[in-house]
Amino acid sequence: MSTAATSDRPAWRVLLEYVRPHRGALLLGAVLSLMTGATGLALPLVAKGLIDDLSADRSIGGALLLMSMLIVANAGIGALGGYVLQRTAESVVLAARRALTSYLLRLRIAALDRTEPGDLMARVTSDTTLLREVTTDSLVGLGTGGLTLVATLVMMGLVDPALLAVTLVVVLGAGCVIGLIVPRINRASKQAQASVGLMGAALERVLGALRTVKASGAEGREERAVHAAAEESWRQSVRAAKWSALAGNTAGLSMQVAFITVLAFGGARVATGAIDVGTLVAFLLYVFYLMSPIQQVVRAVTQYQVGAAAIARIEETRALPAEPPARVRRPAPAAGPASVTFEDVRFRYADDLPQVHHGVSFTVPPQGMTAFVGPSGAGKTTVFSLIERFYEPSKGRILLDGTDVREWPLPELRAAIGYVEQDAPVLSGTLRENLLFGALEATEAELRDVLATTRLASLVDRLPEGLDTLVGHRGTKLSGGERQRVAIARALLRRPRLLLLDEATSQLDAVNEAALRDTVADAARGTTVLVVAHRLSTVTRAERIVVMDAGRVRAVGTHRELLTADPLYAELATTQFLTSAA
Ligand code: ADP
Numbered sequence: 248m249s250t251a252a253t254s255d256r257p258a259w260r261v262l263l264e265y266v267r268p269h270r271g272a273l274l275l276g277a278v279l280s281l282m283t284g285a286t287g288l289a290l291p292l293v294a295k296g297l298i299d300d301l302s303a304d305r306s307i308g309g310a311l312l313l314m315s316m317l318i319v320a321n322a323g324i325g326a327l328g329g330y331v332l333q334r335t336a337e338s339v340v341l342a343a344r345r346a347l348t349s350y351l352l353r354l355r356i357a358a359l360d361r362t363e364p365g366d367l368m369a370r371v372t373s374d375t376t377l378l379r380e381v382t383t384d385s386l387v388g389l390g391t392g393g394l395t396l397v398a399t400l401v402m403m404g405l406v407d408p409a410l411l412a413v414t415l416v417v418v419l420g421a422g423c424v425i426g427l428i429v430p431r432i433n434r435a436s437k438q439a440q441a442s443v444g445l446m447g448a449a450l451e452r453v454l455g456a457l458r459t460v461k462a463s464g465a466e467g468r469e470e471r472a473v474h475a476a477a478e479e480s481w482r483q484s485v486r487a488a489k490w491s492a493l494a495g496n497t498a499g500l501s502m503q504v505a506f507i508t509v510l511a512f513g514g515a516r517v518a519t520g521a522i523d524v525g526t527l528v529a530f531l532l533y534v535f536y537l538m539s540p541i542q543q544v545v546r547a548v549t550q551y552q553v554g555a556a557a558i559a560r561i562e563e564t565r566a567l568p569a570e571p572p573a574r575v576r577r578p579a580p581a582a583g584p585a586s587v588t589f590e591d592v593r594f595r596y597a598d599d600l601p602q603v604h605h606g607v608s609f610t611v612p613p614q615g616m617t618a619f620v621g622p623s624g625a626g627k628t629t630v631f632s633l634i635e636r637f638y639e640p641s642k643g644r645i646l647l648d649g650t651d652v653r654e655w656p657l658p659e660l661r662a663a664i665g666y667v668e669q670d671a672p673v674l675s676g677t678l679r680e681n682l683l684f685g686a687l688e689a690t691e692a693e694l695r696d697v698l699a700t701t702r703l704a705s706l707v708d709r710l711p712e713g714l715d716t717l718v719g720h721r722g723t724k725l726s727g728g729e730r731q732r733v734a735i736a737r738a739l740l741r742r743p744r745l746l747l748l749d750e751a752t753s754q755l756d757a758v759n760e761a762a763l764r765d766t767v768a769d770a771a772r773g774t775t776v777l778v779v780a781h782r783l784s785t786v787t788r789a790e791r792i793v794v795m796d797a798g799r800v801r802a803v804g805t806h807r808e809l810l811t812a813d814p815l816y817a818e819l820a821t822t823q824f825l826t827s828a829a
Pocket residue numbers: 360596597600603621622623624625626627628629630
């Protein structure tokens with residue numbers, strides 16, 4: 248994938264990639280700021296003319312008019328240039344945020360398993376912001392500052408090459424010192440941004456489990472964790488600021504040194520008659536003029552280190568593996584219930600983690616309900632994750648409708664499946680938004696239909712604003728059973744060819760459980776239903792039961808068959824399944 252290569256590129260190439268679409272505007276901004284500088288430089292000359300006119304008793308009308316025009320032009324062009332540059336820099340930030348968000352949403356689940364959402368969030372919100380300064384200060388600063396610098400040096404060379412050589416020695420000496428400082432700014436900036444990421448992760452951890460934090464009396468501890476990350480970011484930013492200030496002052500100091508050195512050498516040259524006093528004065532003025540572009544260039548370099556640190560974090564995210572494309576493009580498969588086959592599937596979540604599936608094989612025909620049972624950790628949820636292609640098996644094949652899931656285009660594969668996670672989240676927003684989340688085109692009639700079958704209609708009637716009631720962050724305004732039914736309704740509205748239902752262990756009361764049993768049985772008439780079951784009521788309804796243990800399929804059969812044929816199943820049936828609603 249092209250994403251893998253992105254992390255090796257130097258930061259400036261990445262920056263140029265973001266800037267490229269705005270290069271016209273950036274150039275315009277740079278030209279405008281050069282013009283601002285030029286009008287500023289012209290002012291002293293006009294002032295001198297005005298004074299000359301005054302002392303010569305000439306009319307000063309012309310000079311005054313010119314001066315006012317210059318002042319207005321300087322202010323106007325300056326404002327316009329600043330606006331154009333800032334606008335461009337904001338566009339670069341926007342481009343980075345868009346690119347990063349697009350990547351994040353298309354990453355493999357396996358890549359996300361190893362990242363902190365809060366840290367990823369910091370990359371989108373905080374790191375991208377740093378591209379603003381690097382665009383204006385580094386790119387434009389280096390352009391305009393560098394141009395002015397070169398022009399001034401050329402002028403100096405024309406005035407007196409020998410004095411230019413002296414100046415260059417001093418400036419290059421300072422350059423070496425700054426060169427030593429620059430990597431430290433980079434390192435400190437990287438650590439500062441990493442700490443912002445840690446702070447995001449720590450915050451996400453607290454805010455995501457605020458009730459548990461409070462109930463555990465852990466506010467103080469969690470607060471300290473967030474503060475520690477914030478303080479570390481402060482410490483590193485202060486370090487970066489210290490080195491930046493040192494670099495800036497080294498540049499300033501070098502100019503003072505250059506001034507004195509030129510004065511001494513130049514004085515000696517004047518004494519020997521090599522140059523006249525006017526030449527020395529002109530040269531000293533140029534040394535003075537050198538100050539501002541040099542500081543601009545130094546600022547460009549130091550700001551670039553901050554930006555490069557942010558770009559490295561953005562690129563790191565972009566280098567994470569994206570979801571795989573289909574190996575072969577097949578014509579869209581037929582409608583109707585789908586069959587599922589596992590052929591000797593072996594799987595581990597990561598190379599350094601133990602194997603979870605040790606050769607799982609089973610076949611589910613295209614209809615009816617199949618229950619998966621087994622002790623916790625047996626690998627039941629993993630079966631669903633593999634069907635959805637959240638992960639890839641290391642060996643074996645998974646077939647949906649006889650086609651390897653790797654050959655299904657991912658959107659079509661997922662469109663064919665309705666997936667209800669074990670603890671399916673309710674997203675913040677309205678109930679309607681939650682229900683239509685995976686099926687925006689569903690009609691009002693379909694919605695009412697599904698609400699009736701999932702026994703949510705009475706809930707909707709009770710809610711103050713019906714379907715348009717806000718259900719709160721993570722559905723905190725709903726009960727556990729209601730949340731699960733919302734998740735099932737959401738999956739059913741997609742009219743799936745295969746329904747994957749990872750039953751929650753104890754979310755439903757007896758009445759709702761009976762209702763849901765009918766719903767799932769109803770659904771199983773038009774769809775293939777796979778359900779990870781924890782209830783006897785579910786397994787007795789199932790056409791077949793797959794008993795899993797420690798990453799293997801132990802037995803397949805009906806409830807009656809398995810009660811006698813499989814001791815583990817018999818034990819599960821008596822000890823683990825809730826028998827109330829059988
Ligand atoms: P079940 O649903 O049967 O209880 P799972 O399929 O969820 O079991 O998990 C099987 C094994 O895989 C467990 O040992 C679990 O710890 C591990 N596991 C599950 N999800 C992940 C993950 N995202 N990363 C690493 N290990 C995981």
